Amino acid sequence: MARKLAAGNWKMNGLEAALSELDTIAAAIGADDMPEVAICPPFTLVAAAAERAKGNLAIGGQDCHAEAAGAHTGDVSAEMLKDAGATYVILGHSERRQDHGETDADVAAKVQAAWDAELSVILCCGESLAQREADETLDVVRRQLDGSIPEGATAENLVVAYEPIWAIGTGRVAEPPQIAEVHDAMRAALRERFGDETGKAIRLLYGGSVKAGNAAEIFATSNVDGALVGGASLKAGDFLPIVEALGAA
Numbered sequence: 001m002a003r004k005l006a007a008g009n010w011k012m013n014g015l016e017a018a019l020s021e022l023d024t025i026a027a028a029i030g031a032d033d034m035p036e037v038a039i040c041p042p043f044t045l046v047a048a049a050a051e052r053a054k055g056n057l058a059i060g061g062q063d064c065h066a067e068a069a070g071a072h073t074g075d076v077s078a079e080m081l082k083d084a085g086a087t088y089v090i091l092g093h094s095e096r097r098q099d100h101g102e103t104d105a106d107v108a109a110k111v112q113a114a115w116d117a118e119l120s121v122i123l124c125c126g127e128s129l130a131q132r133e134a135d136e137t138l139d140v141v142r143r144q145l146d147g148s149i150p151e152g153a154t155a156e157n158l159v160v161a162y163e164p165i166w167a168i169g170t171g172r173v174a175e176p177p178q179i180a181e182v183h184d185a186m187r188a189a190l191r192e193r194f195g196d197e198t199g200k201a202i203r204l205l206y207g208g209s210v211k212a213g214n215a216a217e218i219f220a221t222s223n224v225d226g227a228l229v230g231g232a233s234l235k236a237g238d239f240l241p242i243v244e245a246l247g248a249a
């Protein structure tokens, strides 16, 4: 079974001083028996973070353009992330889908660009509160997976993160049975589409108000191979207990 993954998404947070948190995280996770740990800082810190991670810690971007280069003011390509030292990129986060109108087709094009640049993708999906209340969760997630993942997924180039929008930054974490229902369905969909071996090995992360206090319960849930952590990844003191809980799970 693939190594579990604890990934931190710093979102639009972090000035140079935040790299001291990254140093603390990188120093703490040297041991081989720890899960894999990735931090995805804002673009401005990717190169410095990769330099300071010293190979203990994977570094990722939070988005990339679908094209490799060109006249796209303000955008960053997958190849540029790779060049800066990133090995991961988060794509299809609900904040990008909402703030920038990204569709599943847009996300799929970005995933392909990331793969072309040999980055591993952390692909996000998840329903809104209205969709959950309308009992559409499994359909929404299935549609996002079908539409956002191109052919050619492997356990090395893809990680899928289930992040219910109503649980992001709200302190309202999904209940383990709710997480299990979606993760089991995602696992089945991936096995159906990419074959048993690949579908079983693609890591599935839960994201949405993961904290030290709820991490153990989440990591004990069916088909949860790690977490994508927002707010609690900004401070080493908040993030490391989550990493330890994953190691112990």
Ligand SMILES: O=C(CO)COP(=O)(O)O
Residues within 6 Å of the ligand: 009, 093, 163, 167, 168, 169, 170, 171, 207, 208, 209, 210, 228, 229, 230, 231, 232
């Ligand atoms: O969106 C998230 C990670 O990508 C989750 O954010 P929070 O952990 O702050 O709820």
